[in-house]
Amino acid sequence: MIRKNTALAGLAAIGVGALLLAGCASTPNTSSSESPTQEQLPLVGYEQVAASDLADGGELNLAVTSTPTDEGSWNPNHAAAQNVDVQQVLEPTLGYLVIPTEDGSWQVDKNYATSVELTSEDPQIVTVKLNEDAVWQDGSPLTANDYAATFAALRDTESGYETIPSAVFQAIDSVDVANDYEFSVTFAETFADWPNLLQTPPLPAAVASDVNSFNTAFTSAPAPSNGPFIFDKIDNDAKIFTLIPNPNWWGEKPKLDTITFKVIAQEALPQAFANDEIDYMEILTPDALETATSKDGAVIQRSGGLTWSHLTFNGKSAPFDDVNVRKAVGMALDRELIARVANEPLGAPATTTGDWIFMPGQEGYEDHFGDIIGHDLDKAATLLEDSGWKHEDGEWTKDGKTLTFSVTVPAGTESNINRALGVQDSLKALDIEVTLDQVPSAEYFNNIGAGKFQSVTFGWQGTLFPISSAQPVFYPEMEFGDENGYNYAFISDDRLGPLWEKANKELDETKRIEIAQEINEVIADYLPMVPIYPYPEVVATDKGLANFGTATFKSTDWSLVGYLK
Template sequence: MRLPVAIAALALAVSACGSAQSQPPAAAQPSATQVAADATGINPQPLDKLKDGGSLRMSIQQWITQYNVSHVDGGQGDGAAIVELVEPNLFTSDSKGVAHANPDYLVSAEVTSTSPQVITYKLNPKAKWSDGKPLGVKDFETQWKTRNGKDKAYLTAGSAGYELISKVEQGADPSEVKVTYSEPFADWQSLFDPLLPSAATDTPEKFNKGWIEQVPITSAAWKIGTYDKTAQTITAVRDDTWWGAKPKLDTIVFRAIDPATALDAYLNKEIDYVSASRTEAYVRLKDDPTTDIRVGARWDEVFVLLNGGRGPLADQRVRNAVEKAVDRQALATVALKDLPVQPTTLGSHFFMPNQEGYQDNSGEYGKLDVEGAKKLLAEYGKPVKLSFVLNADSPQQSVDQATLLQQMLGAVGIQLTIDKVPGNDYFEKYVWRGNFDLVSFRNVDQLFLSQAYESYQQPEGDNVYGNYGKVTSPELIALLKKAQVTTDRAAAIKLYNEADALIWQLGHSIPLYQRPQLLAVRKGLANFGASGLSSDDYNKVGWEK
């Protein structure tokens, strides 16, 4: 699923610990390789080779509650992917992660002034909302005002970039929008994407509650046909008012499936693709005659988040002790055992290892140091008891991973309990509400560096933005704000790496590894799969004739 910055509700996917004798022979496994930064695997086919009609059946991790991706509770990955299917994506990215204007919605979008910075959007005059209104300046203005953080009644996910906008106005005609910034913003293409309808977001009531279990207004080749909570399915259908190329498929069905049973659901032909990124799954899937294994290099960070907003972890010494107690290389090695990728740790919160700008900034906080951890805990002096919140629907491998983490912390004197919670409550009642000490999930598709800002933003009252662990500092905020207005790429990279070193020092979170994008896809499904850094185009997805 293509997301600008999304959080997928999957706990750590790590294979069970076992003896060497219980594993398949090493010689039978593919050689481990570093996946190229622009790797994709989608079975590209021309549209005339595809059937008209048919369905794509996809699994999602949970029933979606909040569909407003601008809302603080709207960051769940599956929900955001559904919204991106039915709302305007002003930009699409290529295999190198470079953004390009989407002609279905934009004639052009470019910097027309640098002092001050002005971005001029020329909208496709055919583009309209499902209520019949054309896309226009009101939609841009409302998105700016609901996202810039000034009106606290709007429970926004984050204000990065939007807080730098000083004015939104109509240009030469209703199809032209001009956005003026008070300071240059390097990642301006990350804003207004997806664009949400003003008519469904222009009051706090609509913004906060109008998207609960529904998408009220759409503008795409697809719309939501049915929400079936009993069957746990959301079905997207073609929108006949669409002005662009007609999709090949008739329907796309999203079905909430227990992650532990998704593999069996795929093998039983109930869904059309499943992750093959776990050892057990890969071994069972790689020789299946109906399956293609497709490989891509997605921006996909598996990490452990520390909650500095409560209990012992409010003390930085304890957070640093946890960092030093975790053997990240062991976790990565176990997680990626017998997969055709190298098990290497991730040393950055901003870059993947195969990206320009990557450097390992973990320093002393990314290395196993049992004695160092014990020393910090002795300085803290009080017994440390923590909880690890785990999605109860997680596969056994994730339970094994949590157990391994429990053992690591136990070795330095930290008592860790594992609390299993219902899958549908995992984010809404625990992660987003800060009801955890340690938790693990993924950050995906962070193609614009400034998109990380909300993960470190200073919480205000009940709104923590995307900083669910509430760990930050004025110095970090200053670095990130400076970086996002630095248009020189090399200078910006330097600032983000300085910020990254500080994030490690603060004990905000522990990156573990880049999750490989290994997907098992039903043979015959074209233009779909491991898309890497490029955008999915569901209008071109279909079944080969």
């Protein structure tokens, strides 16, 4: 699966969704703001047990489709580490001050902090007291200076730090270190999603304080671990990476002997799982589900997910530099059909999504796309005519050019390709030819960042703090090749800046949601992307594997991943 992070704080991510599209239909989109009341999957799909129920030892073999070296950095806070597969490889070595819980709230991770408190509202100050037992993998203390230096690097927009952008860092006014194990963060103005900051993995101060080290020191080898596992073997040629328990880990002793990540192409994952090469796989297609269930002892897990698929337009290039063309294509997409054929064959309920900030089921969700844009071929044709396109002989032409476009997809990634075929089938009803532009998967996001596409379809994965996390996807406008953002439509709207500033300062949740709805309405007005559907998390694991698998919000406690006695 090809994925990419949107904002490291909260591990927002891009991921491809599962879709096998058969045929085309032109029924109107009936999805509405009632979607969240439809059948919902559980928040946690895996078996949760106590450490005493787990055996000591065991190996966990996992697959990824890209590596930190392939993407360009093992530094979890570097822009090149936005790919979710990179974060998956690094995750057992990382620790966070706060972690998501099963119900979507958050709690302090006592391995790293003894307390996290909002000690003042005006000015807004958050005070953190660290666990004095926490150390880096070499045994040196994990201190307040490490966090202060990391936050300083991530909010430095002038010195050349290549970072994953997030509004939370720019909201910081100062970080004050009281002693080695206590620091406070003062925000320049009220920032409602302040816990998002504390989901940032720290770097050693010596690394974070030096821009060259931050940018280049970890292109082919990992940064120091402060988690329950460390890297033991790194084979960048074979693309196999093995982790072992951290001998200096101060928390619950990990149960597993090893965790091994290996690169396996998406289309080869089902057979790799069936052949016992890997112990876990994400299921993206009905064929993969059938192959997985044929394995003796396989367990199929399902939970709600945070990833939503979409079609993103390159708003700086023809034909999508015209908002009418963008809206016409959006109106031609049969999102309901795509959602149904994507998810129901995986044994999961399906619904469309029409909100660019909240997921169906989250407080604040409304189907703005369905209400404002909808599925309407007649209106789509009128919009094209308003922009000077003429419909003759089964095609749209203007100034001697025919209206066509391509969807760029990563070669060999079945789910991306099939969803693009769904777009292709939908647009036939409007007489617009859609072609697929396949590029090597390793170059996929590089091409997107460089603006070398007309449209793309992947998925954005949300966070516990969706309002502030969504901002860099839509605002500000980006230029081709800009590595400090992920507004891959490359266009924006001047109304968004003040609205997001207002939302980020509002502590009253009801009022914040109202502002978020205004943001959604602006996005619907200039339409940089079409939201299609949220897809469920469906995975297969080996029998007996516990505390690991699919969950909507809850993070993995790697010290508790293991096999039942």
